[in-house]
Amino acid sequence: LAIIYVKAGEADYNRQRLKEAKAAWEKALALEPELPEVRAKLNQLNQELPVEANFEKLSQVYFDLRYTGQLERASGFDIQHLLLKARREVGSDFAYWPTHKIVVLLYTAEEFRRLRQQAPEWSAGQYDGKIRVPLPGQQFDLPTVTRILYHEYTHAVVYDLTNGLLPTWLNEGLAEYEGWKQDEPPWTFLRQALAQGRLLSWEALPASFSASATATQAGLAYEQAHHIVRYLVERYRFWRIKRLLKAVKEGALFEQALQAEFRVKPARLEEDWRA
Secondary structure, eight states: OHHHHHHHHHHHHHTTOHHHHHHHHHHHHHHOSOOHHHHHHHHHHHHHHHHHTTOEEEEOSSEEEEEOTTSOHHHHHHHHHHHHHHHHHHHHHHTOOOOSOEEEEEEOHHHHHHHOTTSOTTOOOEESSSEEEEOOSSOOOHHHHHHHHHHHHHHHHHHHHHTTOSOHHHHHHHHHHHHTTTSOOOOHHHHHHHHHTOOOOGGGGGGGGSTTSOHHHHHHHHHHHHHHHHHHHHHHOHHHHHHHHHHHHTTOOHHHHHHHHHTSOHHHHHHHHHO
16 A cells, blocks of 8 residues: 555656645555655655745646746746747657656756755756756856756656666767757867867766766766767767667667667777767
8 A cells, every 4th residue: 555655656746746745655654664765755855845835837738837936037938938949849859749747947056956965066957857957046048048958858858768778978968969959069178188088988978977076077978978979960860869769768788779770889889989
């Protein structure tokens, strides 16, 4: 019986029905106290509830947008438009448009850091089943906000298309690719690493996305993953990326799927990209 309340709580939490999720998880723990994962989720929810329960709400067919009253209301409407634009443009690449409603939470920078303490300092947003983005209260930098929203929305799309099984570096590379499609990135970290002969091996990329990575390490990892995706798209076209994601979702091991789709061993693919 406890598992029923656990699942009900997860469903409510993902729909931003926080009070209902709290009640369900408390019932689950009352029936079966030894559920550490549920207790951890409940502790996190208890931190989020006082803040997010007071968020203003803008809801439509595809997005449930919640944001703190400290942010300008006009920004909320701008972001609603940006999210719909991201849905159209990212969807056209992946040929996928989610039919379920995605929760988007917009925080002040202080709220985001307080509630998402596990997120690295260099993190500009997070997708964990919900899109979570810290936004400035005064300076609304539209290009930067657009990149962040496209990036996090891409994570939502990739999660659906792979059941969350895609390696972090390719997941982040795809998100950066979509986020920067409107502009040419400066490639600051990548240029320096190339000049100094310290590009990361593909095998070493995942560690640079960990919470313990420095901003410089993460900066290089994001730019390198982004550049790899650009290379793959330009050389092989995006439809092959879609087929790779499909193979991963169906249970193929990533390196085997990579080799099968691009008809070259991963080590050779990495050499070609470096060249």
